[in-house]
Amino acid sequence: xxxxxxxxxxxxxxxxxxxxxxxxxxxxxxxxxxxxxxxxxxxxxxxxxxxxxxxxxxxxxxxxxxxxxxxxxxxxxxxxxxxxxxxxxxxxxxxxxxxxxxxxxxxxxxxxxxxxxxxxxxxxxxxxxxxxxxxx
Amino acid sequence: xxxxxxxxxxxxxxxxxxxxxxxxxxxxxxxxxxxxxxxxxxxxxxxxxxxxxxxxxxxxxxxxxxxxxxxxxxxxxxxxxxxxxxxxxxxxxxxxxxxxxxxxxxxxxxxxxxxxxxxxxxxxxxxxxxxxxxxxxxxxxxxxxxxx
Numbered sequence: 213x214x215x216x217x218x219x220x221x222x223x224x225x226x227x228x229x230x231x232x233x234x235x236x237x238x239x240x241x242x243x244x245x246x247x248x249x250x251x252x253x254x255x256x257x258x259x260x261x262x263x264x265x266x267x268x269x270x271x272x273x274x275x276x277x278x279x280x281x282x283x284x285x286x287x288x289x290x291x292x293x294x295x296x297x298x299x300x301x302x303x304x305x306x307x308x309x310x311x312x313x314x315x316x317x318x319x320x321x322x323x324x325x326x327x328x329x330x331x332x333x334x335x336x337x338x339x340x341x342x343x344x345x346x347x348x
Numbered sequence: 349x350x351x352x353x354x355x356x357x358x359x360x361x362x363x364x365x366x367x368x369x370x371x372x373x374x375x376x377x378x379x380x381x382x383x384x385x386x387x388x389x390x391x392x393x394x395x396x397x398x399x400x401x402x403x404x405x406x407x408x409x410x411x412x413x414x415x416x417x418x419x420x421x422x423x424x425x426x427x428x429x430x431x432x433x434x435x436x437x438x439x440x441x442x443x444x445x446x447x448x449x450x451x452x453x454x455x456x457x458x459x460x461x462x463x464x465x466x467x468x469x470x471x472x473x474x475x476x477x478x479x480x481x482x483x484x485x486x487x488x489x490x491x492x493x494x495x496x
Contacts, residue, residue: 213410213479213480213481213482214481215481217479218479218480218481221475221479222476222479225472225475225476225479228467228471228472229468229472230466232465233465234462234466235464235465236461236462236464237461239438239457239458239460239464240457240458240461242442242445242457243441243445243452243454243455243457243458243461244451244458249392261393262393265398266393266397266398266401269401270401275406333385339453341490
């Protein structure tokens, strides 16, 4: 498993546990009201589990498991793959900060831009790896 | 495909259907109760997508112990039962807690919350040691061989 995938998968597990902990707290808050303020964590719960867990896990697994490039026999530029990893996680963190602190709400836009950049990098890195050996 | 994966995938498909039936119900005014919306999303994202991810990764990721037993796969089985029991308790408890003050529904919902958390922690305990680079795997194999 390449290092980029190891990082993405381990980070996604970290986000899964953090997001699920917040989710559990919110569900308990539904049964026994602890504080109305806890509901402010709902967007963080969603961001952690959609982008941090599901998207990051699937991208990390795809980077590892899709066929290598037919000519160079590798997974493409490692630098760009590292940049994809950094961009996605910086984006997630910025969006979470913007949801947690009203004074930092302006960080949502750069956060979403970084997440988009990560997905564009993913597309660029994998486009030619989505291939059938039968055609060659 | 190991039993644990088959059971994860089939349970995932059941939740997939249940979530979409709930999605249909949400479009019918007379039965579109507000507590159905979080149920729809959780059955879809946790019951279906997360459950499929868990099942397939337990099968495909390196380092799987081929001899199937509860002892060898204990975290995977704990994850499976906690997730499914937890989510079904939520399906029962969430609509009820909105319409009744009875203690039983509150207990059900709190149990569901804890079980779902136990499920993801157990899954992480199962899969974390199997998420590793080639170098790490080779070193571990060499250590194992020298011990043998």
